[in-house]
Amino acid sequence: MNIAILGYGKMGKEIEQISTERGHKIIYKIDKDSIIQDLNGVDVAINFSTPQSAFKNISNALNNSIPVICGTTGWLDNYNEVVKLSNKTNTSFLYSSNFSLGVNLFFELNKKLASIMKNHNQYKVSIEEIHHIEKLDKPSGTAIKIAEDIFEKSGYKKWSFIEDEENVIKMTSRRTNNIPGTHVLKYSSEIDSIEIKHTAKNRKGFAMGAVIAAEWIINKKGVFEMEDVINDFKI
Numbered sequence: 001m002n003i004a005i006l007g008y009g010k011m012g013k014e015i016e017q018i019s020t021e022r023g024h025k026i027i028y029k030i031d032k033d034s035i036i037q038d039l040n041g042v043d044v045a046i047n048f049s050t051p052q053s054a055f056k057n058i059s060n061a062l063n064n065s066i067p068v069i070c071g072t073t074g075w076l077d078n079y080n081e082v083v084k085l086s087n088k089t090n091t092s093f094l095y096s097s098n099f100s101l102g103v104n105l106f107f108e109l110n111k112k113l114a115s116i117m118k119n120h121n122q123y124k125v126s127i128e129e130i131h132h133i134e135k136l137d138k139p140s141g142t143a144i145k146i147a148e149d150i151f152e153k154s155g156y157k158k159w160s161f162i163e164d165e166e167n168v169i170k171m172t173s174r175r176t177n178n179i180p181g182t183h184v185l186k187y188s189s190e191i192d193s194i195e196i197k198h199t200a201k202n203r204k205g206f207a208m209g210a211v212i213a214a215e216w217i218i219n220k221k222g223v224f225e226m227e228d229v230i231n232d233f234k235i
Contacts, residue, residue, distance in 0.1 A: 001019075001023075001024045001025070001043045001044065001214070001215065001218065002024070002025050002027045002041055002042050002043045002044075003015075003019055003024050003025065003026050003027070003042070003043065003044055003045070003046060003214065004026075004027065004028035004029070004030075004036065004039055004042045004044075004045040004046070004061070004066070005026055005028070005029040005030070005045075005046055005048075006030055006036055006045055006046065006047040006048070006049050006053075006057045006061075007030070007031075007032040007047060007048035007049035007050070007053075007057075007072065008029040008030060008031055008032065009031075009032045009048065009134075010134075010203060011048040011071070011203055011206060011207060011210075012029060012032070012048055014203045014204060014206070014207035015046055015048070015207045015210055015211060016029065017207075018204070018207050018208055018211050019211050019214075022211060022215075024211070027041055027042060028042065030049075032048070032049045032050050032053070033049070033050050033052070033053055034049075034053065035053055035056050035057060035060070036057060036060060036061075037060060039060070039061060039064045039066050042061075042064075042066050043066075043067075043218060044066065044067045044068070044069065044214045044217065044218060045057070045061040045066050045067070045068050045069070046068075046069045046070075046071075046210055046211070046214055047061075047068055047069065047070040047071065047072055048070075048071050048072055048210075049072055050072065050074075050136065051072060051073070051074030051075045051136060051137060052075075054070065054072040054074075054075040055075050055078040055081075055082070058070055058082055058093070059081075059082070059085060061091075062082070062085045062086055062089050062091045062093065063085070063089060065089060065090075065091050066091065067091055067092040067093070067094075067214075067217050067218065067220075068091075068092075068093050068094070069094050069210055069213045069214045069217065070093070070094070070095045070096075071095075071096060071097075071098075071099055071206065071210055073097055073137050073140065073141030073142075074136060074137035074141070076141075079095070082095075083223050086222075086223050087223070090221055091221075092217050092220050092221055092222055092223070092224065093223050093224070094213055094217055094223070094224040094225065094226070094228075094229070095225070096209075096213070096225060096226035097140070097141030097142045097144065097145050098140075098141070098142040098145075098181070098206065098226075099205075099206050099207075099208075099209030099210045099212075099213060099226055100181075100198075100200060100205040100206050100209055101205065101208075101209060101230065102198055102200075102205060103142060103181075103183070103198055103200075104209075104226050104227065104230055106146075106183065106196065106198040107145065107146070107149060107227075109196055110146050110149050110150065110185060110196070111149050111152075111153055113185075113187075113194075113196065114149065114150045114152075114153035114154050115153045115154075117154070117187055117194075118153060118154040118155065120187075121155075122189045122190070123187035123188060123189045123193075123194070124170070124187070124188055124189070125150060125154075125156060125169045125170070125185070125186070125187055126169065126170040126171070126172065126185075126186045126188065127139070127143050127146055127147060127159070127169060127170070127171050127172070127183070127184070127185055127186075128171075128172040128173075128174070128182075128183070128184040128186070129142065129143040129171075129172070129173055129174070129181070129182065129183050129184075130173075130174045130175075130176060130179050130181070130182040131173075131174075131175055131179055131180075131181050131182075132175065132176070132177065132178060132179050132180065133175045133176065133177060135175060138173040138175075139159075139171050139173045140173070140181070140183070142181070142183055143171060143173070143183060144159070146183065146185060147159040147169050147171065150169060155167055156168065156169050159171045161173075180200040180201070180202055180203050180206075181198075181199075181200040181206075182197070182198070182199045182200065183197070183198050184196075184197045185197070209226065209229075212229060213226060213229050216229045216232065217229075
């Protein structure tokens with residue numbers, strides 16, 4: 001499989017290493033802020049560029065009938081445009097805020113817990129996410145997905161950085177050195193609290209998931225999520 005890495009930062013380098021170990025060939029790799037035009041010979045593009053360059057890189061790939069795996073967050077105002085372009089070009093697209101298998105299992109735990117807790121209004125929900133200082137968007141896309149999954153299962157309607165709003169999930173974002181990604185979901189009352197937490201030890205899990213998604217999406221048509229890969233692919 002010939003791969004273009006769009007965004008050759010720390011994640012891009014991890015993706016390159018894992019792709020090579022799995023027998024794939026990297027034929028293009030560009031800096032995270034760059035825009036690529038020439039995608040000749042590419043089977044799939046893996047995008048971990050910046051929020052500013054992501055939409056153009058995704059669009060260029062889809063317009064050249066190149067399937068795209070995207071892990072960049074912070075560009076989702078253009079998501080519906082990408083879906084339309086994917087359908088128009090009949091070229092597959094998969095976005096995930098987080099490609100880690102563990103995080104996607106966390107998502108399922110979150111949905112289940114939200115269903116259980118929806119009638120226990122004495123508990124207030126909060127989400128804390130901690131990442132390295134290079135991460136540009138706040139909160140993380142993963143934290144936003146955690147909140148949105150809770151919305152579907154409960155009476156909560158939105159998240160906010162401001163505390164003590166009714167029917168609002170309190171969000172906290174922290175940036176510190178050498179933290180690949182930590183997400184903590186807490187239900188707290190006056191007498192106790194219930195908490196689930198995912199801590200990434202390094203970037204390898206994210207990169208492995210992105211490469212597996214790239215392998216999975218070849219010869220498929222449509223718009224997908226990482227949940228589709230996990231349910232269908234023997235990891």
